[in-house]
Amino acid sequence: RPGEWLADVLGRDPLAVPRLRRNDAVLAAVAGAFAVGLAAFAKDGRQPDPIGWLLLTGAVLPLAWRRTHTFPAMLAGMACVAPYHAMDNAHVAPMPATLILLYTVASLSRPRTTAVVGVGIVGVAVGVMFAVGMHQGIEALRTSGWIVAVLFLGSEMRVHRRYIASVIARAEHAERTREQEAARRVAEERIRIARDLHDLLAHSITVIGVQTSVASHVLTVDPDRLDRAALARALEDIADTCRTARGELRTTLTVLRTDPPGDTVGPPGAGGPGRGGPLPDLAALPGLAAASGAALTLCPGDDRLPPAVAAAAYRIVQESLTNAVRHGGTGVRVDVAVERRDDALHVVVTDEGDGAPHDPAAPAAPPGFGIAGMRERARSVRGTLSAEPRPGGGFRVAAVLPLQPTETPE
Incomplete structure (x- = not known):
């Protein structure tokens, strides 16, 4: 949707967008065509001569490197803009490219750097235009508000992007914390199952030992009067106990086979994952x-x-x-x-x-x-x-x- 797309564009890092160099080259071409149109029809200065057209091209061309080489692009653009205005060419023509360069500097630089750049650009522009003429100087002073507004907009966009990045980072951290906590709770539950299984096997082995003793007693006490029925019952009980223990072990090991090594969940007998004691029923x-x-x-x-x-x-x-x-x-x-x-x-x-x-x-x-x-x-x-x-x-x-x-x- 348009609203979501706009929010994504305004919130993402301008240096991390795909096809960055190509997009800036396209922007430079569009701004150049726009500047040519303004220079051809503007009435706030004379038509550019060949040198004027060359300077106008030099003011627009750095837009292709505005995000990869921000300050060199700005300096190159300003170096062409200043003599272009000093020659009293159509003053409105390079303004779109100039404002885009200033916005880029403000959106990618610290506030102190942005303030220094703004004061320098406004001072140079007003000084050059006053050198051309009083009327031009006053007009430059009046229109310098656009420069200040663009610098403020770029600074605000930088703050907004940093805020969005911090929100995303906090959300990712919270998600990782929830996943780690869930994994820890599941691990605790698995260890508790392991303790219960230990209790179950201890009980089964004890029963097997008692039943084996009964069978041994039947065989050795009085061999001449062997109670075959009692011996068969004891052996059958042993077999049943072994089958039960083996089945319980197999079902539970399916869950426990990914247990972390060691047992650090809690002290035995404390209730919860680390408690000991008999298997509840x-x-x-x-x-x-x-x-x-x-x-x-x-x-x-x-x-x-x-x-x-x-x-x-x-x-x-x-x-x-x-x-x-x-x-x-x-x-x-x-x-x-x-x-x-x-x-x-x-x-x-x-x-x-x-x-x-x-x-x-x-x-x-x-x-x-x-x-x-x-x-x-x-x-x-x-x-x-x-x-x-x-x-x-x-x-x-x-x-x-x-x-x-x-x-x-x-």
């Missing part, structure tokens, strides 16, 4: 919901849930309750439903908050990355998660966590 949800004042509907079914799925459900509910209380206040109504349906665990957390901080006097907090962490948690067990505002107000988080075996045949 649905048995801890009633206490979690009660602490947040949420209404809980829990229907996990009769069969044992995979530990990673139960832990993922717990963490999703935990983060959702934290967000609900943070944005809606401690009195906000929150409903939590965890149900087992169609070989999947469905987790739905809804609240009736308005999505704003509950303390009006508190400053606005920066956007968090809890939703990204919840999606990582759901993805770790091959599930899906959606989080969106509700049409009537509030927020809704819904996750579907598959319960089928996560280990695939080789």
Whole structure:
């Protein structure tokens, strides 16, 4: 659109535009044609003679180098303009080229340099014209306002471009900061999953050890009265535990394979990414919901849930309750439903908050990355998660966590 195009042209660096030399050469050609037309029809001086035409050409030609060699171009132009006016040629003819050169100097130079150039140009021009005649001197003094106005315009454009550049730099810095913060939060969530996985494997290995001891006891205590059924049960339990642990490990390693080296997220036991302790499951949800004042509907079914799925459900509910209380206040109504349906665990957390901080006097907090962490948690067990505002107000988080075996045949 024209408005956006104009804003882009006015805001970009004049030295960074494409085809800079070609554009300036075209501008010099256009300004030269315009100067010839003004010189041919102007009535404020005599028609230029061959020397006058040569000086006029010399005043316009430096425009082709106005941005690549700004000060040499200006000096070359002024060196031709001064004798051109002193010879009382058509005075209006070189004015467009002169004003363009002065604008370029002002838009690319410091204010002090611009002021020195302006005083020098106005002084020389007025002095030369007074040397020609009193009337011409007074006319030059009257029209010197155009020179001052062009210098002010160039200075203002320089300030405007610097402001636009600073705004763009701040926006890019803010975007990089948000991306780095998001990456850090996701890394923390992955490390927390890794800790949970460690707890799961430690538990599975302990169970395998106990079951192996039972099998060994059955074999060695009384070989003559070998209880084959008990031995078979112990071995079958060992096999089941190995399959479960292997499946949980495979699903979680898909998310953890890009973990950064080292573990510097936080101290163990501190709660959050760096906490230790047993792997959470649905048995801890009633206490979690009660602490947040949420209404809980829990229907996990009769069969044992995979530990990673139960832990993922717990963490999703935990983060959702934290967000609900943070944005809606401690009195906000929150409903939590965890149900087992169609070989999947469905987790739905809804609240009736308005999505704003509950303390009006508190400053606005920066956007968090809890939703990204919840999606990582759901993805770790091959599930899906959606989080969106509700049409009537509030927020809704819904996750579907598959319960089928996560280990695939080789």
